[in-house]
Amino acid sequence: MESAFETDPELLEKVINLAKRRGFIFQSAEIYGGFRSTYDYGPLGVNMLRNVKAAWWREMVQMRLDVVGIDAAILGPPAVWAASGHLETFTDPLVDCRKCKERWREDKIDGVCPKCGSTEFTEARAFNLMFKTQAGPVEGEGATAYLRPETAQGMFTNFNNVISTIRKKPPFGIAQIGKSFRNEITPQNFVFRTREFEQMEMEFFVPPAEAEQWYRYWIDQRFNWYLNLGIPSDMLRLHEHAKEDLSHYSRGTTDVEFAYPWGWDELEGIANRGDYDLTQHSNASGTKLEYFDQAANERYTPYVIEPAAGATRAMMAFLLAAYHEDEVEGETRTVLRLDWRLAPYQIAVLPLSKKPELEGVSREVLSILQPYFACDYDVTQSIGRRYRRQDEVGTPYCITVDFDSLEDRAVTVRDRDTTEQVRVPIGDLLANMRARTNQH
């Protein structure tokens, strides 16, 4: 991988430390020594992850008339995964180092063991990435279930249910956000690749003749989504897969790539899946998954354009892109320049002192803003320290309530990025904050 971007060599470590120290992301089961490659989202992390998902849902579902959502089951019967091709082909080639016995994905190591440098490996074996489990008390084929390795199949298997309950016709899409599970051989790089993760996927069903045009459209839309949420353009690029590298179902795949500290790597994939999925499920289930175009009096199997993103992976990219160290009043500060829509808290209300006189008006300010914005409330330590703490977790606005507030019924609003402070009457505060966040 070519080195993409001049980043701080310690950026990844710094972001991991910040994420842990400030309650974004913890190692799972840490008190038991941790469970490899699983993570828990803490009080700030859960806010941010929900914001990433909400921003996606807003753009992909709420703001459109041609996309609807579903929420499908995580557990599924083998038949679904036989039809989708996952039982047969959802595998990684696995090799063992003959010297140190470490196990690797053959396609990720260029013939050299990353641990001991040996070039001697066992023959590659196909390793299926799906987690297999058992539903009900009886063991046997009938009881086998799989945890979904992607959310997409729920959209295909519900195609007829959605078509018959919602008055949509191609081009239209079905979107879903939810957990997926893959028994990754080499989970790595914090939450970039984990065994349990969240996806945000949309299957857009189109007349076959329009597939190429919609494929290009969605590449463009998805690239811009990251840009609009604050990832700088020089940290993003598109990578179109060569025809010979395409998955068996794909007629075209383009990745949105991000400049991670280790180089360019995938953030999201947009694929033209042709009629593969609906045809496979039609044949395997015996239920036709087609669209009847009344005007043309013809039946056809729509093609599918799929933008497939990772919510947890996107959150990591937003954190990496937002992390900055700069200087304010001769002091170095850490600041997350997160878009206000993604920040765990949009506003922090900070009474200048713990004195009880300030509590009433501070709580009044909080009660005005809290229904509309995620607010923190912090009374401990000096105001300077509190500003730094909020900068470090990306809070765009701090509102300080001081003793003058009792007289002039106004407060000081401080901007995270410029550190500029202005006095705003409490009566204008909600409108002021809405204007700052473009919600007039």
Ligand code: ATP
């Ligand atoms: P990779 O090659 O990185 O394993 P993929 O091409 O198999 O990913 P897709 O099947 O296209 O990934 O999944 C769509 C998106 O889901 C990815 O772009 C990524 O954002 C996310 N994703 C996939 N696997 C993982 C994982 N193990 N951990 C976190 N996110 C993941």
